[in-house]
Amino acid sequence: MQESNAPVLIVGGGPCGLMLAIELGRRGVGALLVDEKPSTAFNPQANATQARTMEHFRRLGFADEVRSLGLPAEFPTDIAYFTRFAQHELARFALPSSRDARAKISGLTGSWSAAELPHRVSQKFVEAVLRRQAEKLPGISVQYGWRLVEFEDTGDDVRCEIECVADGSRRSVRCRYLFGADGARSFVRERLGFGYVGETGVIRDFMGGRMYALYVRCPDFYKLVPHAPAWMNVTFNPERRAFMAAVDGQGEFAFHTQLRPHEEAETLTIRDARRMFQAAVGAPIELEILSRGTWTAGHALVADRFQRGCVLLGGDAVHLFTPAGGLGYNTAVEDAVNAGWKLAAVLKGVADPSLLESYEKERRPLAVRNTGFARRFADSLGLFAPAREIEDDTPEGAGARQAAGAYFAAHARTEFNIPGVTFGGRYDGSPIIVPDGTVPPPDAANTYAPTACPGGRAPHLWLADGRSLYDTFGFEWTLLRLRRDSPVAEDLANAARSLGLDLTMVDIDHPDARDLYEADAALIRPDQIVAWRGTARCKALQVVAKASSAGRQTGQRKRPLSMAVPDHQI
Numbered sequence: 001m002q003e004s005n006a007p008v009l010i011v012g013g014g015p016c017g018l019m020l021a022i023e024l025g026r027r028g029v030g031a032l033l034v035d036e037k038p039s040t041a042f043n044p045q046a047n048a049t050q051a052r053t054m055e056h057f058r059r060l061g062f063a064d065e066v067r068s069l070g071l072p073a074e075f076p077t078d079i080a081y082f083t084r085f086a087q088h089e090l091a092r093f094a095l096p097s098s099r100d101a102r103a104k105i106s107g108l109t110g111s112w113s114a115a116e117l118p119h120r121v122s123q124k125f126v127e128a129v130l131r132r133q134a135e136k137l138p139g140i141s142v143q144y145g146w147r148l149v150e151f152e153d154t155g156d157d158v159r160c161e162i163e164c165v166a167d168g169s170r171r172s173v174r175c176r177y178l179f180g181a182d183g184a185r186s187f188v189r190e191r192l193g194f195g196y197v198g199e200t201g202v203i204r205d206f207m208g209g210r211m212y213a214l215y216v217r218c219p220d221f222y223k224l225v226p227h228a229p230a231w232m233n234v235t236f237n238p239e240r241r242a243f244m245a246a247v248d249g250q251g252e253f254a255f256h257t258q259l260r261p262h263e264e265a266e267t268l269t270i271r272d273a274r275r276m277f278q279a280a281v282g283a284p285i286e287l288e289i290l291s292r293g294t295w296t297a298g299h300a301l302v303a304d305r306f307q308r309g310c311v312l313l314g315g316d317a318v319h320l321f322t323p324a325g326g327l328g329y330n331t332a333v334e335d336a337v338n339a340g341w342k343l344a345a346v347l348k349g350v351a352d353p354s355l356l357e358s359y360e361k362e363r364r365p366l367a368v369r370n371t372g373f374a375r376r377f378a379d380s381l382g383l384f385a386p387a388r389e390i391e392d393d394t395p396e397g398a399g400a401r402q403a404a405g406a407y408f409a410a411h412a413r414t415e416f417n418i419p420g421v422t423f424g425g426r427y428d429g430s431p432i433i434v435p436d437g438t439v440p441p442p443d444a445a446n447t448y449a450p451t452a453c454p455g456g457r458a459p460h461l462w463l464a465d466g467r468s469l470y471d472t473f474g475f476e477w478t479l480l481r482l483r484r485d486s487p488v489a490e491d492l493a494n495a496a497r498s499l500g501l502d503l504t505m506v507d508i509d510h511p512d513a514r515d516l517y518e519a520d521a522a523l524i525r526p527d528q529i530v531a532w533r534g535t536a537r538c539k540a541l542q543v544v545a546k547a548s549s550a551g552r553q554t555g556q557r558k559r560p561l562s563m564a565v566p567d568h569q570i
């Protein structure tokens, strides 16, 4: 059997695996990515790219490319609630189009103090961008049509077997680290014997049970429906509850309805599927069904472990969400961001392998937190059931619609205005965060209080020249010097240099920045998390060594494995 070497074998070419390939490739670390599918997703899948994910895309240089995809630039990204799409509109939460989002963000402060706003775009478009970005990096090989079938962690490396889906031929791959980004039915997780903990099988009137997914083309929708277009369309009636994301603004939709107890997905015909869609529209309308599938709503599950030895896991392989709030793919991307710089630092010999232990310690609590937020959003949406008379042309019907409208107006703000969820995730208690004794603001879904308390996202601000503070950061470590003559900043920079860290010193002469960070200097990690902040001189070498795990190599893993992929064109 032919053998390939790769520093990292990534299993799964969804958002998590592709993002990890980019993070590694951008750092000059080779990786082979295999995915059993023929290519990136055909179905729309996730529909919302949260602001923090967009900030990561900006850091990597392709946020604008992503923002130009999906809906037309002027298409509103509203969330609207109807009895049925062509009948009564109950409530609408207005959100900016992608063109307005670009213009708006530089004027926002407080909870939305950010470099990017969210973007409502189907995952299928994002995956195609991530694939292109990964494929153009030297040392990264992306191979669809191959699946992982075996692996063994020897302690020094991982011996893997991959199989060509088309002809069954096998190759062996020897890698230093195996990363399982292989989704909900993860083979890697299963083989490691990791279980899921949390909640599953929750039944709700909506978003709790068997869901039926249709990817449809219905170009007459916008002619027939008498309401303003929206990105997310939700129906609320006793017969057919559904949510539907606009995919291209031209008539393609990702439609998801909850099956009623008597409906068996396996026996549903195309004609049944059409009827379901038409029932949600509330009018007979022509449509083409591009694909159909089922999935289960009602999970809030997190794996008990994210790593063992030289094998790490991320994305849906270790956390399963009910997609209320749109957090599954975004959490998957952040797993990859977190693992990416750490794997690269270890493989380049800058950091001790123990750095990787911080991956599970940081990401697992975040997965518990985010699945918890999603569960609460799903409860709020799905436990509220429609009154029987909600569609009636009677005073009682009008009253029921008014009550539902008021409910959804409040609910939409809770589920779709979530700066706290997206910016407020923290790594308190991580072994590589240097605490300063301050207490971060409370964790709340709908508000975010910028804070430089170590362990959280670096607070953002727009500079006088119009740049985002983040655009000044280095790709690896950044030392923000907020008072030019700060001796502690000089000490930290010298310590970082002596430990071989790639550090960019950034001087910010802006009184607001000093107030925002409440310190003369802040050490920012490659994933834009504050590792340390301070004003008084400190044991700089210890601070930097703790934050980076540099300079305390234990001598493990002496055998070198080439950083590039020598024979990856399988």
Ligand SMILES: Cc1cc2nc3c(=O)[nH]c(=O)nc-3n(C[C@H](O)[C@H](O)[C@H](O)COP(=O)(O)OP(=O)(O)OC[C@H]3O[C@@H](n4cnc5c(N)ncnc54)[C@H](O)[C@@H]3O)c2cc1C
Pocket: 011, 012, 013, 014, 015, 016, 017, 034, 035, 036, 037, 045, 046, 047, 048, 049, 123, 146, 147, 148, 149, 181, 182, 183, 184, 185, 186, 187, 213, 256, 295, 314, 315, 316, 317, 323, 325, 326, 327, 328, 329, 330, 331, 332
């Ligand atoms: C209806 C719906 C709506 C959603 N909406 C949102 C949303 O708005 N926002 C959001 O953030 N999330 C949303 N999600 C969730 C989101 O789609 C997932 O969380 C996301 O795809 C996870 O990415 P991943 O890379 O971890 O896994 P996946 O995207 O599942 O990728 C895993 C890949 O691994 C491959 N694979 C599996 N086994 C092997 C093997 N043995 N060898 C090789 N390859 C293998 C698979 O082919 C697959 O391509 C939604 C999900 C659903 C169902």
